[in-house]
Amino acid sequence: MLHVPVTGSSESAAGEGFLSVRGLNKRYGDFIAVDNLDLDLPKGELVAFLGPSGCGKTTSLRMIAGLVPATSGRIVVGGRDLTTVEPYRRDMGLVFQSYALFPHMSIAENVAFGLKMRKVGRAETEQRVREAISMVRLTGKESHRPAQLSGGQQQRVALARALVIRPSILLLDEPLSNLDAKLRDEMRNEIRDIQQRLGITAIFVTHDQAEALTMCDKVAVMNAGRLEQLGTPVELYEKPQSPFVASFIGRTNRFAAVAKNGAAELAGLSIPTPAGMTGKVEVMIRPHRITLSAPADGAPCHAVEGVVTRSIFAGDILQYEVVAHGATFLVEQGTAAHERPLEQGSPVRLHWLMSDTYVFGAAA
Known part of the structure; x- marks a missing residue:
């Protein structure tokens, strides 16, 4: 079982976070969807569950919400132990990928639905609905139906409906995947601003690393049902703990090599390896950390001669494929005017x- 504690709050420092998950499993027959998920999340942070399709991130979120029963x-x-508590008693707000708005209801009625189910008084309901609609910048559209709104506006309604009940935890299941690139950028900032303003604990499920890295305090990277690593965006990018994390977070060159006597050979170079590492290894270098100009004097570096086999102009960057001693390197450099x-x-x-x-030990 992998246990990755989050530090930085009084709750997590004591051994348990505001949200504490212990040995969470979900099995469908012989298939393991989530394998011993074990983590602590502090109060007031936005944490991403990040990974490829089928890695278990949405299943984990749905177990936390109570929509899917945990196997163990x-x-x-x-x-408060919520493991067997009904979803509507967990005090959690959910925002789905599909918005899940009622088409026959007005925006105000959609936002008020959760309060109605909780039998909140009329005057308080009206006040909280006004506040929630104002928070997502939809004042004046209270009487509109969902079909009269854009995709971004409908997602704001879904967010307001989740927040109006004042949940202890906000759960967002790939809420931006149906939006175009510009709207996604806008909604990232809006969700982050609202989350910070309210100080609410939130989990954001996504397969988009840009969303996870730019929005969230911490990121839980999942693969094949297991938690690979939990840390800040900088920690994951600069100090990945596995080949999967290194290759999934950002772009990377990935080479197979063999470690022997404290080094591995790559493109004619001797690459230092961690103490005690022998046998098959994977060597990784990020493309934008490789340069084509002379290194700074005295800077410890690896250098190799090669030949450009392909160049791609991508607007803000130039991408080169360079072959050196039989190895193909991807190199990225920022563009300059008229270059x-x-x-x-x-x-x-x-x-x-x-x-x-x-340098990582290769999987058997």
């Missing part, structure tokens, strides 16, 4: 810092 394990919020990409066949010298080289 415990879910505790604020010291001409290097032509195919151009000889180049690649270099990168030792600190930008990751």
Whole structure:
């Protein structure tokens, strides 16, 4: 069982976070959807569950919400064990990918639905609905139906409906995947601003690493039902603990090599390996950490001669494929005004810092 504690709050420092998950499992026959998920999340943070399709992130969220029963394990919020508590008694707000708005209801009626189910008084309901609609910048559209709104506006309604009940935890299941790129950027900022303003604990499920890295305090990277690593965006990017995390978070060059006597050979270079590591390894270097100019004097680095085999202009970056000693490197550099990409066949010298080289034991 992998236990990755989150530090940085009085609750997590004591051994349990505001949301504490212990040994959470979900099995469908022989298929393991979630495998011993064990983590603590502090109060007031936005945490992403990030991973590819089928990794268990949505199933984990739905177990926390109570929509899917756990095969085993415990879910505790604020010291209260919710493992077998009905979903509507868990005090959680949910925002779905599909918005899940009632088409025959007005925006105000959609937002008020959760309060109506909780039998909140009329005057208080009206006040809280006004506040929630104002919070998501939809004042004046209270009488509209969902079909009269854009996709981004409908997602704001879904967010207001989740927040109006004043939940202890906000759960968002890929809420931006149906929006275009510009709207996604806008909604990222809006969700983050609202979450910080309210100080609410939130979990954001996504397969988009840009959403996870730009929005969230911490990111839980999942793979094949297991938690690979939990940390801040900077920790995950700069100090990945597995080949999967290194390759899933950002782009990377990935090479197979063999470690022997404290080093592995790559493109004619001797790459230092962690103490005691022998046999098959994976060497990884991020493309934008490789440069084509002379290294700074005295900087410890790896350098190799190569030839450009492909160049791609991508607006803000130039991408090069460079073959060096039989190995193909992807190199990315920022563009400058009127800069001409290097032509195919151009000889180049690649270099990168030792600190930008990751070496992991290869999977058996």
